[in-house]
Amino acid sequence: MQMVAASKMRKSQETALMARPYAQAALKLLENVSESVEPKQHSLLENRDVKNVCILVVSSDKGLCGGLNSNVIRETLKIMEQHKSKNISLITVGKKAENYFRKTKKISASFSGFGDTIELKETLPLSRVLLDDFTSNKYDKIVAVYTNFVSTLKQEAKVKKLLPITKRSIEETIEEIEDMAIKNNNGEKNGGNGIEYKFEPSADEVLCRLLPNLVETQVYHIVLESNASEHSARMVAMKSATDNAREILGDLKLSYNYIRQQKITQEISEISAGVAAQE
Numbered sequence: 596m597q598m599v600a601a602s603k604m605r606k607s608q609e610t611a612l613m614a615r616p617y618a619q620a621a622l623k624l625l626e627n628v629s630e631s632v633e634p635k636q637h638s639l640l641e642n643r644d645v646k647n648v649c650i651l652v653v654s655s656d657k658g659l660c661g662g663l664n665s666n667v668i669r670e671t672l673k674i675m676e677q678h679k680s681k682n683i684s685l686i687t688v689g690k691k692a693e694n695y696f697r698k699t700k701k702i703s704a705s706f707s708g709f710g711d712t713i714e715l716k717e718t719l720p721l722s723r724v725l726l727d728d729f730t731s732n733k734y735d736k737i738v739a740v741y742t743n744f745v746s747t748l749k750q751e752a753k754v755k756k757l758l759p760i761t762k763r764s765i766e767e768t769i770e771e772i773e774d775m776a777i778k779n780n781n782g783e784k785n786g787g788n789g790i791e792y793k794f795e796p797s798a799d800e801v802l803c804r805l806l807p808n809l810v811e812t813q814v815y816h817i818v819l820e821s822n823a824s825e826h827s828a829r830m831v832a833m834k835s836a837t838d839n840a841r842e843i844l845g846d847l848k849l850s851y852n853y854i855r856q857q858k859i860t861q862e863i864s865e866i867s868a869g870v871a872a873q874e
Contacts, residue, residue: 596659597833603711604747604826610712611744611823618816621809638730639760639806647682649703649734650674651725651757651814652696653741653821654689656707660829663742664691666752671696671740674754684734686724688818703728711822715815722811729758741817742824748831750824757813760806 652671654664671692675683684703687693693705706721728734737758743751795801 597830597837600826600830600833604823604830607711607819607823607826608744608747611819614816614819618812621805621812637803637806639726639758639810642759642761643732643735645678645681645735647684647734647736648674648678649684649686649725649728649737651737651739651741651817652685652687652689652692653739653817654687654692655821655825656690657829658691659832660825661832663750663825663828664689664695667740667742668692668695670752670754674738674740686721688721688821709818709822711826713815713818713822715811718815718818719811721818722807722814725757725814726807726810734758739814739817741821742828744820744823744827747827750828755813755817757810760809 650671652667654667658664671685683701685692685696685699685701687696687702687705688707688709690707693702693707696702704724709717725737729737736756739755739757741753741755743753745751
């Protein structure tokens with residue numbers, strides 16, 4: 596299981612790391628466009644009085660991955676406590692979160708079966724549900740709770756605001772991806788600032804078309820980070836289980852040899868006693 600987890604871990608890590616530059620470029624493009632124009636009021640930019648909150652909980656379908664799922668569930672419970680005066684709904688990704696929160700009867704939708712090398716088109720149904728529910732005023736705020744991949748030995752449960760889109764949330768996501776890129780590129784920071792754009796047919800229309808794509812990209816990025824974290828945590832957990840099994844096996848072998856030695860000594864003593872009695 597450790598070898599299988601290590602193989603899946605490498606693939607999922609490569610996919611997540613390859614997607615980060617695209618996510619970063621998409622966010623920077625949106626940031627530059629939003630700074631260049633005074634956009635029309637878009638439903639995804641609308642700040643409302645928060646009465647209905649949706650929490651996107653991203654977990655794994657399988658267990659044996661250490662405390663990964665429990666950390667995500669713990670963060671979700673904290674958010675539910677913070678918004679206990681609001682109407683809270685949950686959208687779960689992964690069977691572990693679905694099974695845990697099913698008893699609360701607050702799950703409005705659930706998704707599972709996302710593969711290890713998932714593509715953007717596979718997460719589009721999830722993104723469409725979030726976009727449609729927010730634009731239809733079903734929710735006033737949508738946040739995501741997932742596990743962010745830092746390294747093979749470190750994964751962090753994170754909370755990210757998805758909707759409504761704000762400039763600050765875009766900046767925070769860009770800074771987060773840039774920090775991770777610096778660590779993975781030996782301190783090199785990607786460029787791309789100071790780019791000028793020409794808009795056709797208009798900057799407002801370009802911005803309005805970019806906003807849904809931004810949400811789709813963020814959801815895809817979240818699922819990739821969670822997959823990489825899951826397989827990394829499982830590989831570490833299976834390595835610990837293997838080491839513990841070897842340690843237990845060594846202790847049992849010593850105990851077995853000790854008992855066997857005692858039995859042989861007892862038999863020799865009995866034989867010697869019998870010989871002495873016959874003499």
